[in-house]
Amino acid sequence: MAIKVGIPRGLFYYRYYPLWKTFLEELGADVVLSDHTNKRILDEGVKSCVDEACLPVKVFHGHVLNLKDRVDYLFIPRLTSISKDEYICPKIGGIPDMVKNTIKGLPQIIDTEINVRRSHKNMWKAVMEIGSYFSDNKFQIRKAYNKAQKVQDMYDGAVRKGRLPSDILNSFQGDNTNFSLIRMDENPDRMDVSLNRADVNPNRNDVRANHGSMQRGQSLLNILVIGHPYNLYDSYINMDLVKKLRNNGVNLITVDMQDESTINKKASFLNKPMFWNFGRLAIGTAMHMLEKGNIDGIIYLMSFGCGVDSFVCDLTEKRVKRMSTIPFIVLTIDEHSGEAGMNTRVEAFIDMIRWRKKDESNISALR
Amino acid sequence: MKVTFPHLGNLYVPIKAMLDDLGTDYVVPPFSNKSALELGTKYAPELACLPLKITIGNFIQAYEKGADTIIMVGGCGPCRFGYYYEMQREILHDIGYKMDMIALDIPWGNYKEKVAGIRKLAEGVKKLAGGWNINKILKAAVNTTIISKRMDELESLSFKVRPREKKRGTTNEIMKEFRNKVFSTKGSAGIKKLIEYTEKKLLEVEIDNNYKPLRVGIVGEIYTTIDTGTSLNIQERLGDMGVEVCRPVTISGWIIEHIIKGGLHLPRDLRFAEAAKPYLGAMIGGHAQETIGNSVLFAKDGYDGIIQIYPLTCMPEIVAESILPSIERDYGIPVLTLIIDEMTGEAGYLTRVEAFLDLLEKRRESKAIEGTTVLSGN
Numbered sequence A: 001m002a003i004k005v006g007i008p009r010g011l012f013y014y015r016y017y018p019l020w021k022t023f024l025e026e027l028g029a030d031v032v033l034s035d036h037t038n039k040r041i042l043d044e045g046v047k048s049c050v051d052e053a054c055l056p057v058k059v060f061h062g063h064v065l066n067l068k069d070r071v072d073y074l075f076i077p078r079l080t081s082i083s084k085d086e087y088i089c090p091k092i093g094g095i096p097d098m099v100k101n102t103i104k105g106l107p108q109i110i111d112t113e114i115n116v117r118r119s120h121k122n123m124w125k126a127v128m129e130i131g132s133y134f135s136d137n138k139f140q141i142r143k144a145y146n147k148a149q150k151v152q153d154m155y156d157g158a159v160r161k162g163r164l165p166s167d168i169l170n171s172f173q174g175d176n177t178n179f180s181l182i183r184m185d186e187n188p189d190r191m192d193v194s195l196n197r198a199d200v201n202p203n204r205n206d207v208r209a210n211h212g213s214m215q216r217g218q219s220l221l222n223i224l225v226i227g228h229p230y231n232l233y234d235s236y237i238n239m240d241l242v243k244k245l246r247n248n249g250v251n252l253i254t255v256d257m258q259d260e261s262t263i264n265k266k267a268s269f270l271n272k273p274m275f276w277n278f279g280r281l282a283i284g285t286a287m288h289m290l291e292k293g294n295i296d297g298i299i300y301l302m303s304f305g306c307g308v309d310s311f312v313c314d315l316t317e318k319r320v321k322r323m324s325t326i327p328f329i330v331l332t333i334d335e336h337s338g339e340a341g342m343n344t345r346v347e348a349f350i351d352m353i354r355w356r357k358k359d360e361s362n363i364s365a366l367r
Numbered sequence B: 001m002k003v004t005f006p007h008l009g010n011l012y013v014p015i016k017a018m019l020d021d022l023g024t025d026y027v028v029p030p031f032s033n034k035s036a037l038e039l040g041t042k043y044a045p046e047l048a049c050l051p052l053k054i055t056i057g058n059f060i061q062a063y064e065k066g067a068d069t070i071i072m073v074g075g076c077g078p079c080r081f082g083y084y085y086e087m088q089r090e091i092l093h094d095i096g097y098k099m100d101m102i103a104l105d106i107p108w109g110n111y112k113e114k115v116a117g118i119r120k121l122a123e124g125v126k127k128l129a130g131g132w133n134i135n136k137i138l139k140a141a142v143n144t145t146i147i148s149k150r151m152d153e154l155e156s157l158s159f160k161v162r163p164r165e166k167k168r169g170t171t172n173e174i175m176k177e178f179r180n181k182v183f184s185t186k187g188s189a190g191i192k193k194l195i196e197y198t199e200k201k202l203l204e205v206e207i208d209n210n211y212k213p214l215r216v217g218i219v220g221e222i223y224t225t226i227d228t229g230t231s232l233n234i235q236e237r238l239g240d241m242g243v244e245v246c247r248p249v250t251i252s253g254w255i256i257e258h259i260i261k262g263g264l265h266l267p268r269d270l271r272f273a274e275a276a277k278p279y280l281g282a283m284i285g286g287h288a289q290e291t292i293g294n295s296v297l298f299a300k301d302g303y304d305g306i307i308q309i310y311p312l313t314c315m316p317e318i319v320a321e322s323i324l325p326s327i328e329r330d331y332g333i334p335v336l337t338l339i340i341d342e343m344t345g346e347a348g349y350l351t352r353v354e355a356f357l358d359l360l361e362k363r364r365e366s367k368a369i370e371g372t373t374v375l376s377g378n
């Protein structure tokens, strides 16, 4: 029987699932994913984890609990660094230890460290170590990883072209669908529009639809939504933010859609280079979008108590306010956040942008 | 140019000595106090960690006393501290305090960034020293390190004397006298003498040799453990309650192990990392590895309990906190975690500490009873 390897549906799942899944399956493992985040996962995560941790870390604990009794191994690599000279976050680097010391009765954890801060060569070391759980054949491991990397590249490519990771990942639920299907959706513009439309159902008996904010013929708003993938693409954690925005006629632009080298250039204005991968991307994307001048607003989604965002969000907001009048809102989530409050804030924000747009066009019409 | 620097426990002593020796004009900010924290809380991002907030307060208060330049050190992550001086610069800029920042940062990044980093570091040193007098600079650096080490030794001596003193408050008197005198003492030579004098006085304190104090190890985030003013003087208070404390993370340790040995790639004292390994497999930032490793070492050393202190939202210590229960269980050593933020109420905090000490006392008694039963052969 194939070895069952569990991948918790949290944290860097949203970034690397295609890579990990393909790699492990190529080596003959049976990949088991935890359920979508739900009330039980959240509650159990919150209960088991230390109070002070941020929501996504707590939820991750819930996913581990959800998986632990039905797999032989848990795949929780230690992600110290995924980019040269940069780190991710101390909590992400420490997540295998947190889990191990918090939850009892765990299967063996594959907690190989991934740290390419000094050199990308370290990646191969990690790959070989992970592979050795399943195979003694170095050639086979290498081959499996190369294939996995290709799938990941396709995934990244699709995201860069404007697809949201959650849309792609959710279309591969249940069966072991091959990720090469990603390729089918390569027409970026059509994808984008159809995705945005697919979720907009004005006839649905939805509060927002009745609210009348999504009127016929209303133009799409382009809003940059900055947030860690595990917050932005987990619809349970963020209380359906993506859907809410789409229903309100918003075209989401995210950090993952950007081309890294462009963003790097934009982020280089900082006096001191930012050493958090996400921080550099977030602030660089904001600068890039301001220069391009085609966004109507910026939403910064952060978890309460996020150390990285407490700095990055503040720096970004300071810059945006110094350079422009683009509306900027911070949405903070934790286990106590209520959906009603979130709805009100999001709607008010969007209404405000629409009013401003109307005013602007009135003025220019008068002139 | 009139420089200032953030407070961090006794750091002001070696820095003051250094600036005296270099002949640089400076302002020591008022000791971290409530109003420093209030200022910081007002201007720093709400969810920033407490040390950032207090340093902002330090700088504003120093500015009001005439400082126009800040000395800060930096780092390259993964923790927020590495980005402190950038945040401070941005915050002060936005609220209209015109202050220069001399950032002594370890050069890092790609080749180009590294070269730029080295140049910036050299410029900073030159500006501080008022020129390129290598001899003077090296001498000041050596003296700063020595004084820092002496200060830490003095402090740990006070941790030992305080719980054993026959007359409560003697140690605090001596330390207070030191604080008062150090401001009027100029230069490393004079300060060294003052430290020696204080040390002698501490050694002369009349102590109760038969008294066996509870021993508590202090671990946690470096700022809140070292700058005891920000953690409600917990270390002094424990001493006053007759408890001996030990805190392995010190400023001189940081300078020697982290900056000097780290910078020169010399072998470091990594006992704590070894000890941490079964629980925390890697360096994740901040002092989490020290927290875990030192807790294990304390437990093995027969300490009665461990207190972990950290500021709210501190990333590495949150990881450490979730690991500590395993050490508590494996070694049977009680751990108390104290989280500091601007709302921390003194009363509630002290009640918890007192309850913890009661627990330690009871455990010690019951252990002693067990011991005697075994001895009497029942």
Ligand code: SF4
Binding pocket: A054, A055, A056, A057, A088, A089, A090, A091, A092, A228, A303, A305, A306, A307, A308, A309, B315
């Ligand atoms: S980056 Fe922020 S949200 Fe993510 S794990 Fe770290 S603290 Fe939590």
Ligand code: SF4
Binding pocket: A307, B049, B050, B051, B079, B080, B081, B082, B221, B222, B223, B286, B287, B311, B313, B314, B315, B316, B317
């Ligand atoms: S160790 Fe904690 S307090 Fe210090 S910079 Fe990092 S998060 Fe802030």
